[in-house]
Amino acid sequence: MGMGGRFVHGDDFAAAVWRELNPEPFKRKAVEPVSPGSRERRLRAIEEAGYNTFLLRSEDVFIDLLTDSGTSAMSDRQWARMMKGDEAYAGSRSFAFLEETVRELFGFRHVIPTHQGRGAENLLSTALIRPGHFIPGNMYFTTTRAHQERNGGTFVDVIIDEAHDPQANHPFKGNVDLDKLRDLIRRVGPANIPYMYLAVTVNMAGGQPVSMANMKAVYELCREHGIPVFVDAARCVENAYFIQQREPGYADRPVREIVREMMSYADGCCMSAKKDALVNIGGFIAVNDDELARRLRELVVLFEGMPTYGGLAGRDLEAVAQGLWEATEDAYIRHRVRQVEQLGEMLRERGVPIVEPVGGHAVYLDARRFLPHLPQDLFPAQSLAAALYIVSGVRSMERGIVSAGRNPQTGDHYRPRLELVRLTVPRRVYSLRHMRVVADAAAQLLSLRDAISGLEMVYEPPTLRFFTARFRPVSPWGI
């Protein structure tokens, strides 16, 4: 039965369709052809890529769910803005537009562009971390922790325990455990904690949000001890949408207002604009403190470029600013998060084990339950990502022991409890029908799972190994 059958005279039909079917709040203006190719071609491609989906060529990929980073479709308005980019070396009008936008949407005083999120992380870590420092955070992120360690700091995970349990159903699984944070402050002393780094949403926990109440409590606790709080704002709009949907008192507040309130519980943020800001490249750091801003501007000149362009073209700054305005529209963000949820629903209906609840940017397959016969040393999530590509041409990403890397002190693997495959949905790119293909492919693979024998690592780079490590099956796979 279609929508028509349930329509009651006098209801707003369009509003009901909007709610139930989640139609795209945009239409196509440019397209790019894609196809699954042949099975032989996919087998050859994954062999050549060393069973690492990062090393596949995108032309061999049908539906690319490797990442939501820099893969958004830009709007006609963003493209129009790009033509208006002011490429002056100094005093660019495009910088002024970005600065006004971030001030207005986030409320921070100083805005410094960087080429992407890790550029901002580099500036913040270099400015504030000294050897022996501890940096609490709600679960690690790869580039974030790498920059903290590069500056002699030690990351300390203070996320709630539920975040490490793929089946724990908590509405704000990204929350900080205030007792863990208090313990750390007591144990090492506030003088050894240069800042608290709060990710909203938490990428590595499956795109899980942090509640407004928790953000506020973290900020107050840190303030008591003179510890500044910086937010990882890569997916702050998705986080705001979850607050609107799940936290009492926010149902009628526009997402834009919620974002602004979230940022009022922080001293600044680093943002990879490649996520929620709907652009292909870009980022920035924004802070309130004048002295910190001065040091960041000294560093940005060294690593990125003048403080008014930070390694970006004027046109990129225009696209970031325009993207931030579009991302914070309720109709956009509702469709975006709902589409990810719909992929989760289709997988659940097919009995595929996923992380619950579904996060903002991705659905995560639980490789421990999907491939229960594989021990962590045979890289279950890496194996699952490679197998999904072979059966369908769908590209996903490992988020398990390979991504976690090694402890620089002991040289041992970090052994995360979560062994996940991330199906990351690019913004405004794929249709619900594409999501259906992904769900069917995962279900098909589930029926063949016993034929996947696992992988061994044959090349390992010294840092961020998940990008370039190579593997081979321990015995041939019968999929």
Ligand SMILES: *Cc1c(COP(=O)(O)O)cnc(C)c1O
């Ligand atoms: C992507 C990302 C970063 C790093 O940003 P880049 O633009 O890739 O350098 C930092 N934190 C989180 C949560 C991210 O998702």
